[in-house]
Amino acid sequence: MRRDSTALRGRTRDSSWQWLMIGIILGLGCASVFCLAAYASNLLVLNIPGQVAFAPNQTPTIVEVEREVTRVVVVTATDSPTETAPAVQPPLGPPTITPFVIAPTQPGGMPAPIATNTLPGVLISTPTTAALAPVGEQPVVGMTLPAIQPTAPVAVQPTELVNIPGGTFIMGTDLAEATRAIDDCRDRDGGTRCDIAFTTDSIPPHSVTVNSFALERFEVTYQQYVDFLNALGPRSHLNGCGGQPCAAVQGQGAGERPRSFIAFDGVRYSVTTELYLQRPVAYVTWYGADAYCRFIGRRLPTEAEWEYAARRPDGRLYPWGNAWDPARARTSRPQNMGGPEPVNAFPNGISADGIYNLAGNVSEWVQDWYSPTYYGEQAANPGVIDPQGPPSGTLKVHRGGNWDALPLFARTVHRGDMDPLMPQLFIGFRCAASPQTATPAVPVGQPTIALPNTPVPPGAGN
Secondary structure (H helix, E strand, O other), X not given: OHHHHHHHHHHHHHHHHHHHHHHHHXXXXXXXXXXXXXXXXOOOOOOOOOOOOOOOOOOOOOOOOOOOOOEEEEEEOOOOOOOOOOXXXXXXXXXXXXXXXXXXXXXXXXXXXXXXXXXXOOEEOOOOOOOOOOOOOOOOOOOOOOOOOOOOOEEOOOOOEEEEOOEEXXXXXXXXXXXXHHHHHHHHHOOOOOOHHHOHHHOOOEEEEEOOEEEEOOOOEHHHHHHHXXXXXXXXXXXXXXXXOOEOEEOOOOOEEOOOOEEEOOOOEEEOOHHHOOOEOOOEOHHHHHHHHHHOOOEOOOHHHHHHHHHOOOOOOEOXXXXXXXXXXXXXXXXXXXXXXXXOOOHHHOOOOOOOXXXXXXXXXXXXXXXXXXXHHHHOOOXXXXXXXXXXXXXEEEEOOOOOOOHHHHOOOOOEEEOOOOOOXXXXXXOEEOOOOOOOOOOOOOOOEOOOOOOOOOOOOO
């Protein structure tokens, strides 16, 4: 029995190493399987000398929805290297989160415009809105988000500018010219508005110097202004111009006028008829005109600049000369045609510098606040360069007459006034800018432009 027991123990010791080897092999196999699984699951990244480790290329799958402010967070992958290596293209890096903030909605479900006093640039690319999961439901993890493609940029094509050299001129008129104008109005046109009271705010004449500037050749069109509103976004006509209304759109409600030629369907602005695409825009507030000009990198002209451009080079009473001619401008005489002509109409009525419709068609907002006594104040302070108008007021100046007014109001010296928040069917605008090669104007001993048949006031230009 001892012999048999010893033999059994020997066989047991001889087989133990075999079991050990089997265990090691099984352990290595399990470890290999685990490593392969980890590598396939991107839990293990191998760093091989001389190569760049690439982060996993993940498909965007996350959408976050916040209840208080509608916010779409889109996860997108950007080309950003995780390590650097010479002469190696940057690999696809970890995803970055690009937020698109959608303004809180107003009644009716339309997004409120984000108003700002600064409207830089000419091109705006409007992103489309990513689809949101219904409020109260969790987004499906692993879902593929639709690609967010921006719409085509909304471009506003500015009007050609005409350089106006600086100079000194006599601004305004005198009682003798105003009286003749009233007599002509009564004899030629008739009507109750041939009243001297409409001329006294342009008296007395006074010397003014303006630096060189540029003025748009044509009035701003409906097409241009609709492009501007579309660049600002939906409902911007209500408060998108420095926090103020921009323009009235067609309709009967708030911010609407039945005769406006700007339509708004809740998303986009358009011109109601192709007939008006190239006609001067109207029903624009002063703030809407100012914002448009700043949006394209320009500004409204000052009252002095506007009159100087209209009267060059000899102080004329109309852009073409000193005699009224109904074939050169659209006013309410010989008959009211019920609206303006295209901005390039009346080439025989252009100014000496080739600027169209500075008389008639639509009146034009200018930069200045209105004061009926401002000219008298300026006359007491001769030699002013580039006057900017009163520092404050409740009314803004508009110049040039219009299709709904008598020729009396189309004189280059006439001043109109209007509440800046009251858009009118007969008021539009054009923009001004600094010329590329502007030289400051130097006051001279005598104005280069004087009112016809008007003596130069004492001390003018000194």
